Amino acid sequence: MSITDTDIVGWNSKALDEILSNDAGRPVLFTNARILTTDPLIGTMTGADILFVGPLIVAVGPSLFSAADDDNAIVVDSTGMTIVPAVVDTVALADGRGHRSEYAATLTPGTTSDLLVVPDELAADVPSAVATLMSQPEQVRALVAAGKPVLWAGTDAPGRATAPEAGIPASPDLTGSPRVGVWIDQEDFLHQELTADGRYDETRGGRPHAYQGRYWIDGDRIDYLDDLGFWAVGEFRGDELHHVGYIMHLG
Template identity: 60%
Template sequence: MSANATLPIAWNSAALHELREHGGERPLLFTGARIITLDPLIGTVTGDVLIGGDRVVGVGPGIVTAAGDDAAIVVRAAGTTIVPAVVDTLAAVGARVQRDLNVGTLTPGVAADLLVLDDGDDGDDGDDGDDGDAADVPAALATLLRRPERLRAVVVAGRPVRWDGQDLTAPAAVAGAPCAQDLSGSPHLGVWVDRTGFLHQELTADGRYDETRGGRPHAFQGRFWIDGDRIDYLDDLGFWAFGEFVGDELHHAGYVMRRRVDPQA
């Protein structure tokens, strides 16, 4: 089976169905997991992670008792370890001045970005390395890299984006694939020129850019993608770069450009 093939959903499929129907409207509760919070006060606990909107709102044992009251979508997560998707080493050693500044922990109040990993505990208590090999953050990261099939869920800002081996979002554009974006009517198309006139960058409706530097035409050419105020470039030479639209300016690689107005327009 290819890496892009659709895999059957087996893990908590009923909960996933509810998430697809009511995600964002109801709280999401993972229950019965080992939770490595990376918060010095909470530590590692066995219990529940409650998510409301895009935030972690509760961590620890016993939250599941109120799941019915709150109409939470319950994911039975016994045999898994939940870790922050981003690791905040400063928070882990207690070096954040304020706990509400923690960015890579599972502290109530922080962004709900987390990974759910199958512990891989085969129950034989042997030394084959399969007994709870996601027992801490280094082991969990090693499992993620070496045994990706054990990744049960990825949650970003409170929403699942990967579940039991299946991507739940539309695939992003990749090198070699056609530019999958509708640029018709985009205010960002046209020729952008820096303040000195050294750099000219043309963005066209087919998702291509053409850059002139110091009067040298076609110095760089390639494809681009726009996501909100961010623009990503993939040059035909193979390197990636990015820029940012700030008001009526395009900031890129130290240059500040403005869109050239066509006098005939």
């Protein structure tokens, strides 16, 4: 069966409007789909439903539709569609994980509601569904990230998140930031100074200026671009800065 523009345009447009205006935490139910969970216990389900609330999948399986009215769920009729994880664990797909608990990015209760919806005929398996997203995005019915539509009916969803502009950003002005200062590890070996102009300067084992470069903070993540050209990363955890095995505190 061929796929026509008529099949795509207007696909569940009312449900999309409800999802975009969903400020009350209503559940969202994609119903009557073929679901490739990639979970080894659950496997593939046909004529099944997937229910999520915000960024979290709460149920997967048949007959969830019967409770949709009770829960005031937003219903997305997915007849003829296959749903796969939008974030694919390629190691799991290659049977490279020894325990179910090691699987990542499955469509199972408790995982993030990242899902891709494409027509059955374009989704013989997970790789072919993902290939559809890459080569024929106009055929994608829905791409959802943490419960928020990114693509819908082959086009960008209104208000979707946009990728950061490509290229290295300008150095930030971090005047007044509580994370500016000299961070020192527990052994007093590493001193990492973060300055308000977005530069860092490391002293290692008493050797000054061992590494110098620029840094950017995004939430609790810190990215470093050394003047030598390599990138590194760290993480703020409370009052600690974790970086390549070092745990530092402000001196």
